[in-house]
Amino acid sequence: MAADTPRRILDAAADEFAERGLAGARVDRIAERAGANKQRIYAYFGSKDQLFDAVIEDRIEQLLDAVPFDAADLPGYAVRILDFNLAHPSLVRLLLWHNLERPAVLARLPQSVESHARKVAALRAARGDDEWAADRLLGQVLGLVHGVTLAPGPDLDQTRADLHRAVSLLVG
Amino acid sequence: MAADTPRRILDAAADEFAERGLAGARVDRIAERAGANKQRIYAYFGSKDQLFDAVIEDRIEQLLDAVPFDAADLPGYAVRILDFNLAHPSLVRLLLWHNLERPAVLARLPQSVESHARKVAALRAARGDDEWAADRLLGQVLGLVHGVTLAPGPDLDQTRADLHRAVSLLVG
DNA sequence: GGTGACCAACTAACCAGTTGGTTGCACATG
DNA sequence: CATGTGCAACCAACTGGTTAGTTGGTCACC
CATH class of the missing domain: 1.10.357.10 (Tetracycline Repressor, domain 2)
Known part of the structure; x- marks a missing residue:
């Protein structure tokens, strides 16, 4: 639908990872929370680990400044x-x-x-x-x-x- | 072999959990590290979660005092x-x-x-x-x-x- | 004969990552 | 205006490997 799918995925992933960590997080749950599709996650971010890193990078500025x-x-x-x-x-x-x-x-x-x-x-x-x-x-x-x-x-x-x-x- | 199987399991579990956390730890790996059998873990500790709690309780005194x-x-x-x-x-x-x-x-x-x-x-x-x-x-x-x-x-x-x-x- | 231990295979669920087929929209080409 | 090409997204099912927890059978020792 909207063109902000990567944004929604990052936000949903941030929530999921904050609650459960990398090993405890579930990609399906992230997709559901984002109201997006699982393959979109893999299309944009490659893998669960890379998604985690992307979330950190996305939030780091917010944290630092x-x-x-x-x-x-x-x-x-x-x-x-x-x-x-x-x-x-x-x-x-x-x-x-x-x-x-x-x-x-x-x-x-x-x-x-x-x-x-x-x-x-x-x-x-x-x-x-x-x-x-x-x-x-x-x-x-x-x-x-x-x-x-x-x-x-x-x-x-x-x-x-x-x-x-x-x-x-x-x-x- | 020895009668200290629960002890060895606790020690191995402490190592595994310290490295990988609860969600990232693998019960098979703990059994292997302990040189013990997987069912011994379930016989003594019931479940992965309970084992984690047992490890914390076991180490807490060491930490506190x-x-x-x-x-x-x-x-x-x-x-x-x-x-x-x-x-x-x-x-x-x-x-x-x-x-x-x-x-x-x-x-x-x-x-x-x-x-x-x-x-x-x-x-x-x-x-x-x-x-x-x-x-x-x-x-x-x-x-x-x-x-x-x-x-x-x-x-x-x-x-x-x-x-x-x-x-x-x-x-x- | 009971207890603590081993081994190995099993089940049933779970889970990361993939695939195929479909829809709708934007924008160009004829 | 009609057609078509490409893109972003959806859904659903699937693959293949993994994993918590179980079971059955065996051995050794007290």
């Missing part, structure tokens, strides 16, 4: 990432699945590498750190955010405030 | 957990799989709940915090450790030192 980086306000940045993660749990799950089932595919995506490099550079400019220090600081902040994302406290405002304070301490 | 909690030295505790995680990556993967594929099974395990409560109590005793503050502090420290575990820096000693410093800042 949904929250604009702010080197001058790392605590606020951290809280905004936490909010984004909590508002988009399926994206977080998608990333976790990806880490477990397709190691080292994402790390090689140029978009991901460049985004990281840009953040480190911005941090250096804002704080005068050397490259390694900036990299490590960013790693700690993101690590903390990810850890909190996986196990947020019962009181969301409290969790947010705690994260803000923790990052403030880290950046000195 | 491998690193003795030290309320008076949280930074050292954090670093020791990091070292443990890095030395046992398959345990970390097992936990990640479990979180994705069997949500809320682990959280209800009494061993896990009790272990957490004991840590919070020890923290309160050592620091005079109220219960919520202790709980939140513990959550932050563990969150940071988990985050760092997922993406440790290239220089392990540096990562360790950074984590130690970060937790020191958090505990004030």
Whole structure:
């Protein structure tokens, strides 16, 4: 029908993969969810694995730049990432699945590498750190955010405030 | 042969599940790895899902108490957990799989709940915090450790030192 | 003789990927 | 205007391999 079939397939696949992972997902179910035909999936994406990678690539930008980086306000940045993660749990799950089932595919995506490099550079400019220090600081902040994302406290405002304070301490 | 067949099955299953997850694991492969017979798996554990849960229960203690909690030295505790995680990556993967594929099974395990409560109590005793503050502090420290575990820096000693410093800042 | 173990084959369902045949639309060619 | 060619999509059935779980028969040891 519509000309947006690949789009619908990608969205349906993102949902299915987020829920069940690569091994647990079923191509027939993706087709059904997309309101599309199974062969369209193979025509556009080749295989189940390639479809999974295509989904990751499709969503990566959304993940990397949904929250604009702010080197001058790392605590606020951290809280905004936490909010984004909590508002988009399926994206977080998608990333976790990806880490477990397709190691080292994402790390090689140029978009991901460049985004990281840009953040480190911005941090250096804002704080005068050397490259390694900036990299490590960013790693700690993101690590903390990810850890909190996986196990947020019962009181969301409290969790947010705690994260803000923790990052403030880290950046000195 | 030996009378430790259930033990061998559990160990083999832990390896297989850590590598491939619940959906990706194959029962035949587990039997082969265990040097045991497939029906022994079903005789002892009932089904693939139940076997997965049994593996988690079997390993949970190892995970909870491998690193003795030290309320008076949280930074050292954090670093020791990091070292443990890095030395046992398959345990970390097992936990990640479990979180994705069997949500809320682990959280209800009494061993896990009790272990957490004991840590919070020890923290309160050592620091005079109220219960919520202790709980939140513990959550932050563990969150940071988990985050760092997922993406440790290239220089392990540096990562360790950074984590130690970060937790020191958090505990004030 | 009961128990724990092995082997091998089996079933019944499932699942990734394929094929053949059909419909409807867009756009050109005569 | 009519015809036809190609494309995107549909449906449905099929192939071939895989997989959880079962069964029946055998061996060895206590």
